[in-house]
Amino acid sequence: MLLTIALLMTILLNVWTIANSFFLPNLQKETAVKDRPKVSLLVPLRDEIEHVTELIRCLKAITYANVEFILLDDHSEDGTYEALLNETSNDPRFIIIQGHPLPEGWNGKVHACHQLSQHASGDYYLFLDADARVSPSIIERSLATLQKRKASMLSGFPHYPNHHVLSHLLVPLQHMVVFLHLPLAVANFTRLPAFTAACGIFIFIERKAYDAIGGHQAVKGSLVEDVHIAREVKKHGFSMILCNITDGVVSYMYDSSKETWEGFKKNIYTGIGRSPVMVVFLTSLYIGLFLFPFALGVYGIVSGQTAYFLPFLLTVTFKMYVDARTRHPLWLSWLLPFSAALLIALLFASMMVHLRGKSYQWKGRSYE
Structure with missing residues (x-):
């Protein structure tokens, strides 16, 4: 049952992403511009x-x-x-x-x-x-x-x-x-x-x-x-x-890993409307879509049941498609579970700054 659920989720993930991507246009290749505005x-x-x-x-x-x-x-x-x-x-x-x-x-x-x-x-x-x-x-x-x-x-x-x-x-x-x-x-x-x-x-x-x-x-x-x-x-x-x-x-x-963490922490909670409900929803979603298939894949390798590795492979193909469209290295797709776990950690870290009444720090300035 768990394998069936994971397969359905990851198949839908790929279908949705590919279909959705058709509505993200590239910039025009031609450079003919009317009127040459300033x-x-x-x-x-x-x-x-x-x-x-x-x-x-x-x-x-x-x-x-x-x-x-x-x-x-x-x-x-x-x-x-x-x-x-x-x-x-x-x-x-x-x-x-x-x-x-x-x-x-x-x-x-x-x-x-x-x-x-x-x-x-x-x-x-x-x-x-x-x-x-x-x-x-x-x-x-x-x-x-x-x-x-x-x-x-x-x-x-x-x-x-x-x-x-x-x-x-x-x-x-x-x-x-x-x-x-x-x-x-x-x-x-x-x-x-x-x-x-x-x-x-x-x-x-x-x-x-x-x-x-x-x-x-x-x-x-x-x-x-x-x-x-x-x-x-x-x-x-x-x-x-x-x-x-x-x-x-x-x-x-970003020029360093530390700066990457601080930059994301400053923006991510505000970007979802400073909603604890959204934090819980996104955490559940990313666990279901990315961490659960990874856990099944590990179980499949350890137990010798290779079918359990398929949902994880489908998450890899999803991320590989996105990375190919956006010119990023395809090997990053294999690290998606770690990226998802970091994103979840950032959601909570960013939320706690706000809930504790503290300020976000960026380039020597404080932001509420």
């Missing part, structure tokens, strides 16, 4: 000196002509501002600004993005994280996708070339969560705010829609401002599309 590419930086040189080199390679680059140093203490000035001194497309002190009630990155928007003059804004690298044609491809889909906002989760144990196990799960939990047909073909996702590493938005929702000021205290901006866009009657951007955007998201 784009403001906006990057907030806080203590990002190790990324400055490669970031600027990447931005300088962008082929879209009607673009301005505005980069904001948010009170860095590692020489980021001076490095930005040095790397961009001979390119008039770049504007380097220094951020104002963080006001009460604002998230640091949200405030930085708000200031960037106040200096921007484009018809579209592209908010990009300092650890991201984009292909030279990324603006043309994104605009072509928006125009084809008649959307006002585009976002997606980039490819993550990880170099640390926890980042290998956790960061690619962002793609898995989208394929597993988000009905992409509803997310991409309706304006229902509850069904959406976005990634703050890469947000491409029409200025008209951005202004209509009140910009970043409308989500000033949010720790998951990317999702909340996407919801506001839909609430105001605009279309938002989530795309597979992994062939055009790369993100070196």
